[in-house]
Amino acid sequence: MTNSIALQLLGSELPSRAILTDRSEVKPFETDGLTAHRQTPWVVVLPESVAQVRTVLHICNECRVPVVTRGAGTGLSGGARPNSDGVLLVLTKMREILDIDLASCTATVEPGVTNLAISDAVRQHGLFYAPDPSSQIACSIGGNVAENAGGVHCLKYGLTLHNVMGLKVQTIEGDELVLGGKSYDSSGYDYMALMVGSEGMLGVVTEVTVKLLPIPSNRSVLLGAFDDIERAGDCVAGIISSGLVPAGLEMMDKLAIKAAEEFANVGYPTGAEAILLCEIDGGEADVKQHTSQVERLMKSFGALDIDVAIDPAECERLWRGRKSAFPAAGRIAPDYYCMDGTVPRGKIGSVLSAIAAMSEKYQLAVANVFHAGDGNLHPLILYDAAEEKQQQRAEEFGAEILECCILAGGTITGEHGVGIEKIDQMCSQFSDEELEQFHQLRKVFDPSGLMNPGKAIPTLARCSEIGGMHVHRGKLPHPELERF
Amino acid sequence: MPDRDDSAYLVGTIENAVSSGEPIAILGHGSKPRLVESDDIAFLCTSDHTGIIDYRPDELVITARSGTSLEEIQEVVHAQGQMLPSDPPMFNRKGTVGGAIASGLSGPGRPWYGSTRDSLLGVEVVNGKGQRLNFGGKVIKNVAGFDIARLYAGSKGTLGLILSATFKLLPVSEHEITVELERSDVDAFHLLESYSRRSSTLAGSCHSEQTLYLRFAGATSAVQQDFSTLNGASVCSSFSWSELRDQNLSFFGDSSPLWRVSLDRGNLYQNIDELSVLSEWNGSLVWVKTPTESPPPVSTDVGRVEPFRHLGVQPKSSLKYASRLKQAFDPLGIFEPEVVV
Numbered sequence: 003m004t005n006s007i008a009l010q011l012l013g014s015e016l017p018s019r020a021i022l023t024d025r026s027e028v029k030p031f032e033t034d035g036l037t038a039h040r041q042t043p044w045v046v047v048l049p050e051s052v053a054q055v056r057t058v059l060h061i062c063n064e065c066r067v068p069v070v071t072r073g074a075g076t077g078l079s080g081g082a083r084p085n086s087d088g089v090l091l092v093l094t095k096m097r098e099i100l101d102i103d104l105a106s107c108t109a110t111v112e113p114g115v116t117n118l119a120i121s122d123a124v125r126q127h128g129l130f131y132a133p134d135p136s137s138q139i140a141c142s143i144g145g146n147v148a149e150n151a152g153g154v155h156c157l158k159y160g161l162t163l164h165n166v167m168g169l170k171v172q173t174i175e176g177d178e179l180v181l182g183g184k185s186y187d188s189s190g191y192d193y194m195a196l197m198v199g200s201e202g203m204l205g206v207v208t209e210v211t212v213k214l215l216p217i218p219s220n221r222s223v224l225l226g227a228f229d230d231i232e233r234a235g236d237c238v239a240g241i242i243s244s245g246l247v248p249a250g251l252e253m254m255d256k257l258a259i260k261a262a263e264e265f266a267n268v269g270y271p272t273g274a275e276a277i278l279l280c281e282i283d284g285g286e287a288d289v290k291q292h293t294s295q296v297e298r299l300m301k302s303f304g305a306l307d308i309d310v311a312i313d314p315a316e317c318e319r320l321w322r323g324r325k326s327a328f329p330a331a332g333r334i335a336p337d338y339y340c341m342d343g344t345v346p347r348g349k350i351g352s353v354l355s356a357i358a359a360m361s362e363k364y365q366l367a368v369a370n371v372f373h374a375g376d377g378n379l380h381p382l383i384l385y386d387a388a389e390e391k392q393q394q395r396a397e398e399f400g401a402e403i404l405e406c407c408i409l410a411g412g413t414i415t416g417e418h419g420v421g422i423e424k425i426d427q428m429c430s431q432f433s434d435e436e437l438e439q440f441h442q443l444r445k446v447f448d449p450s451g452l453m454n455p456g457k458a459i460p461t462l463a464r465c466s467e468i469g470g471m472h473v474h475r476g477k478l479p480h481p482e483l484e485r486f
Numbered sequence: 487m488p489d490r491d492d493s494a495y496l497v498g499t500i501e502n503a504v505s506s507g508e509p510i511a512i513l514g515h516g517s518k519p520r521l522v523e524s525d526d527i528a529f530l531c532t533s534d535h536t537g538i539i540d541y542r543p544d545e546l547v548i549t550a551r552s553g554t555s556l557e558e559i560q561e562v563v564h565a566q567g568q569m570l571p572s573d574p575p576m577f578n579r580k581g582t583v584g585g586a587i588a589s590g591l592s593g594p595g596r597p598w599y600g601s602t603r604d605s606l607l608g609v610e611v612v613n614g615k616g617q618r619l620n621f622g623g624k625v626i627k628n629v630a631g632f633d634i635a636r637l638y639a640g641s642k643g644t645l646g647l648i649l650s651a652t653f654k655l656l657p658v659s660e661h662e663i664t665v666e667l668e669r670s671d672v673d674a675f676h677l678l679e680s681y682s683r684r685s686s687t688l689a690g691s692c693h694s695e696q697t698l699y700l701r702f703a704g705a706t707s708a709v710q711q712d713f714s715t716l717n718g719a720s721v722c723s724s725f726s727w728s729e730l731r732d733q734n735l736s737f738f739g740d741s742s743p744l745w746r747v748s749l750d751r752g753n754l755y756q757n758i759d760e761l762s763v764l765s766e767w768n769g770s771l772v773w774v775k776t777p778t779e780s781p782p783p784v785s786t787d788v789g790r791v792e793p794f795r796h797l798g799v800q801p802k803s804s805l806k807y808a809s810r811l812k813q814a815f816d817p818l819g820i821f822e823p824e825v826v827v
């Protein structure tokens with residue numbers, strides 16, 4: 003009933019091109035980057051302005067219709083999976099760069115602007131936007147904010163949270179929150195910290211002001227080949243503790259190297275057990291100095307072969323293999339499942355060994371290509387969904403990897419978010435009281451729970467169902483807490 | 487300072503407050519002004535809850551109890567060639583870890599090294615129900631759940647007590663110099679602006695009364711290169727960035743009302759009233775002293791003025807989301823009741 007009223011209201015308030023209801027039209031929005039999980043949305047709305055976003059939220063709030071916000075739909079944790087009786091609010095039409103302010107070195111953009119479009123627009127001024135997820139040609143800045151996206155260069159330049167200066171957020175109750183701006187550290191509660199990484203559950207981000215940095219005048223890329231993956235892991239810790247801050251420090255294991263080389267043909271050493279890719283950037287003098295420092299370090303940790311590129315085209319060649327790792331994995335197996343745990347850097351070696359053992363147990367191959375400098379693992383579990391039970395095995399394998407990351411002192415997600423994918427592991431990472439605090443926080447911005455319901459924060463009832471009475475950090479759960 | 491786990495006492499006191507309904511105010515070493523001056527509130531002091539719980543230099547991560555002094559942390563990490571990136575003020579060398587987070591203040595390197603909130607990775611807190619909760623963690627990248635750890639930065643003790651915190655560290659630069667130049671505020675502004683669009687080793691600025699101090703930090707060769715391209719600069723050994731950070735410079739020495747003016751980046755403070763002014767953070771943080779208690783004029787489209795000290799610090803009026811937030815963490819109003827920030 004309420005849904006039909008909502009649809010009528012939407013129809014009367016918005017241009018008809020902004021509303022899709024036909025099965026064929028809404029089908030492309032069934033899933034985000036976590037393609038194994040699909041759901042046909044009830045209705046898709048594509049607003050063209052902040053006013054239209056506010057209208058949609060107002061109607062949904064009045065009619066108690068759930069809203070799932072979607073950017074480009076590249077998310078890997080099912081965060082933008084639609085709701086069968088809700089509105090999918092797709093922001094891709096709001097893609098205007100509103101202001102490039104050279105005095106403050108900031109850009110203010112609409113949420114649907116792609117990550118790369120920002121850097122493209124400011125390159126002529128010698129500037130760039132630092133966070134660079136591998137999906138940067140497609141993913142939206144609104145989605146980056148909602149997931150606190152990272153990228154290859156976040157080791158030196160920080161995550162989305164460190165590079166966003168201001169936000170405008172629309173709440174389901176019709177308020178516009180204007181957070182931060184072009185100055186540093188305004189007083190008051192840090193709502194911006196809450197909005198970044200909130201997975202569309204606290205409000206709709208409709209404007210983003212980002213910090214722009216000068217493009218470094220020089221850079222170099224080193225590729226070190228190792229015959230032992232643990233030694234490569236130790237070298238990561240060695241570089242980090244030497245006092246250097248590389249722009250990027252990535253690692254690939256044998257299967258990932260092989261797949262990338264077959265795909266991109268960039269001259270990677272396919273015989274190596276692991277490679278490290280290390281980028282140094284800055285002025286001419288420091289790049290020179292730090293490059294030779296990293297080269298010496300790689301040697302001292304037993305690198306068999308070191309390729310040093312300073313020429314931009316050569317640097318690009320060395321990165322190309324890494325950047326094509328995902329499509330390359332797609333070539334060597336019908337399906338892959340990308341995991342995203344973070345562990346302390348010193349645990350990389352042992353966690354990789356544990357993953358190798360799990361690969362035997364589940365009889366599924368795994369390729370590792372990841373942000374080693376941040377300790378952010380991306381095991382790609384290779385499987386074939388057409389084969390009976392493989393999908394389920396892949397998911398169980400993934401869940402065990404995440405549990406292993408928690409045990410190693412890390413976290414179940416470094417940059418892809420919880421979404422629907424890791425919601426059960428939230429029960430392992432957090433206590434009932436902590437989850438309850440998340441729910442209370444959520445109600446601050448969304449008292450009736452209409453924004454992206456069922457994502458990211460599990461109900462206590464769900465946790466007790468999946469884990470029996472799960473025991474967290476040796477503590478028994480508290481029976482006096484409300485279960486809902 | 488001895489290591490001491492005082493958490494049982496701290497949690498116990500909060501639990502008692504929860505059952506009795508008696509509010510409490512959290513205190514570190516008392517180095518920063520309180521939100522409300524009131525006599526009928528009990529203080530809960532973290533200064534006996536001290537010690538570094540975990541420090542792994544090769545991970546660039548440190549975890550410490552909230553009463554640990556910032557000075558101790560800086561000493562320990564400096565010995566390993568590392569630093570707390572945001573370099574929070576230690577006022578009278580008494581500042582604690584908990585106080586640095588709760589006040590949310592950052593030192594002179596903030597535009598280059600990030601804020602205290604930026605380098606905060608995780609916290610253990612006690613909320614207003616007396617529950618011990620962990621948010622964030624000990625790893626650099628972590629997006630599991632809402633970022634409640636960073637919400638505690640700048641929360642000024644209104645959302646609960648911080649028991650311990652984990653910070654990301656940075657290596658200390660190989661080389662650092664401070665240079666001094668004679669520059670008017672307009673000339674200083676243009677010089678600083680020219681740095682924002684090219685890579686350099688600039689890592690600190692302070693301008694007051696025609697003198698501009700710049701800090702360069704990085705690889706030795708790069709620092710030297712930046713110095714050699716600067717006209718009329720001389721290396722200065724007498725200027726101390728930590729004295730600036732802790733407000734021990736003579737500028738801060740008198741008792742006139744002090745205002746913190748936060749400007750949009752790229753704007754020059756218009757000192758129409760010829761007030762006494764000191765700016766840092768590339769000119770976007772300006773300290774202004776006024777002869778009376780009325781605030782300095784600042785155009786609202788480029789900046790915001792806040793009283794800093796020697797003034798009754800007024801909590802913000804109860805905004806809808808702020809009071810709900812307070813309610814979510816402290817439903818009974820145990821911590822600084824009625825106050826939201």
Ligand SMILES: Cc1cc2nc3c(=O)[nH]c(=O)nc-3n(C[C@H](O)[C@H](O)[C@H](O)COP(=O)(O)OP(=O)(O)OC[C@H]3O[C@@H](n4cnc5c(N)ncnc54)[C@H](O)[C@@H]3O)c2cc1C
Nearest residue numbers: 073074075076077081135136142144145148151152202207
């Ligand atoms: C090949 C590939 C490589 C990737 N590499 C990386 C990587 O290196 N690093 C990384 O961090 N991620 C990576 N990702 C994941 C993904 O690209 C990021 O999470 C990205 O930030 C999602 O942006 P999006 O616009 O596609 O968001 P969507 O997938 O559309 O949405 C993601 C979440 O954000 C919410 N949301 C979207 N827009 C808004 C808004 N305006 N307001 C409020 N909530 C909103 C949605 O509700 C959803 O919960 C990769 C994905 C792919 C497919």
